[in-house]
Amino acid sequence: MESKVTNKTANNRLRIAMQKSGRLSRESQALLKQCGVKINWNEQRLIAYSENMPIEILRVRDDDIPGLVFDGVVDLGIIGENVLEEEELGRLQAGDNISYKLLKRLDFGGCRLSLAVPKDFIYNHIQDLQNARIATSYPNLLRRFMQQQEIAFKNCLLTGSVEVAPTAGLANAICDLVSSGATLEANGLKEVEVIYRSKACLIQRSSELDVEKQALVERLLTRIQGIQQANESKYIMLHAPKNKLTEITALLPGVEHPTILPLAEDNSKVAMHVVSQENLFWETMEKLKAVGASSILVLPIEKMME
Ligand SMILES: Nc1ncnc2c1ncn2[C@@H]1O[C@H](COP(=O)(O)OP(=O)(O)OP(=O)(O)O)[C@@H](O)[C@H]1O
Numbered sequence: 001m002e003s004k005v006t007n008k009t010a011n012n013r014l015r016i017a018m019q020k021s022g023r024l025s026r027e028s029q030a031l032l033k034q035c036g037v038k039i040n041w042n043e044q045r046l047i048a049y050s051e052n053m054p055i056e057i058l059r060v061r062d063d064d065i066p067g068l069v070f071d072g073v074v075d076l077g078i079i080g081e082n083v084l085e086e087e088e089l090g091r092l093q094a095g096d097n098i099s100y101k102l103l104k105r106l107d108f109g110g111c112r113l114s115l116a117v118p119k120d121f122i123y124n125h126i127q128d129l130q131n132a133r134i135a136t137s138y139p140n141l142l143r144r145f146m147q148q149q150e151i152a153f154k155n156c157l158l159t160g161s162v163e164v165a166p167t168a169g170l171a172n173a174i175c176d177l178v179s180s181g182a183t184l185e186a187n188g189l190k191e192v193e194v195i196y197r198s199k200a201c202l203i204q205r206s207s208e209l210d211v212e213k214q215a216l217v218e219r220l221l222t223r224i225q226g227i228q229q230a231n232e233s234k235y236i237m238l239h240a241p242k243n244k245l246t247e248i249t250a251l252l253p254g255v256e257h258p259t260i261l262p263l264a265e266d267n268s269k270v271a272m273h274v275v276s277q278e279n280l281f282w283e284t285m286e287k288l289k290a291v292g293a294s295s296i297l298v299l300p301i302e303k304m305m306e
């Protein structure tokens, strides 16, 4: 009897797929934590359960996440747009139907898919890659770009170590992910074309969720929205001479109506508190000080709800 109850509980959990270990894992876990979802992470386990919400996490290789969502095996997935679109193109080409809902672009996993060539390769234009052999783990995104450019090329599919392909004599160029450019630099390569810009995103399966699960998804989305908004905002406090309020307000980014509070023992000044949608740069702080502001504090905001 009891096992049936346990099963039912497990079946009603919102199932989220995320990368087990790699570039997206730490921030995917951090996002759930910021949303107030407590997970008992165990490095060895494929499935992790939340202690405080009906949520379970399926920890897999990132390549498998789009398919798990398309096929409705999981309810949500956190995945790089590059992998999502690569899988989408692959399935479309195979004549398969794909459907999913893009819920949100996330603030991590930012990178670009670029073409790169050895440093001594004289590159002026994409036509310099006509009939080149290009190593990549993203054959579909590469093919789409080269077709748009009307450039013929030979594909060399590698699932890893793409950046060593030119030195190893496997290819003339590569098409791989770049962030800081350190990997290209370390392998004597230079970036010549950006073909795709990517961030992590949250996707949902297209088949309907039951009412409770969908309500939980909406709650998570509201919380993610609050986290993103807070990350982009700052709480600014300063003291301002009463006769300079207009000038000071004009200097604060995106602020129209600051909160004004009296100071206990100084009648010539007030305290101004504002939430700004932008960071306050040193240059603006210097200008504020020059106009007469003092005790300027810029504080991070953790969460927001309007
Ligand atoms: N240098 C980077 N900076 C930021 N984000 C990146 C970077 N490299 C990759 N990413 C993003 O993170 C995703 C996962 O990258 P990672 O290198 O961990 O993948 P992987 O080696 O294919 O992992 P897996 O073992 O899960 O298949 C990429 O698809 C991309 O969206």
Ligand SMILES: O=P(O)(O)OC[C@H]1O[C@H](OP(=O)(O)OP(=O)(O)O)[C@H](O)[C@@H]1O
Pocket (backbone or CB within 6 Å): 022, 023, 161, 176, 177, 178, 179, 180, 181, 182, 183, 184
């Ligand atoms: O421009 P950079 O900042 O150097 O980043 C780019 C590198 O990051 C990713 O690999 P990762 O380090 O995640 O390792 P992997 O190739 O083993 O997956 C990507 O595949 C590049 O190789």
Ligand SMILES: [Mg+2]
Pocket (backbone or CB within 6 Å): 061, 062, 063
């Ligand atoms: Mg992968």
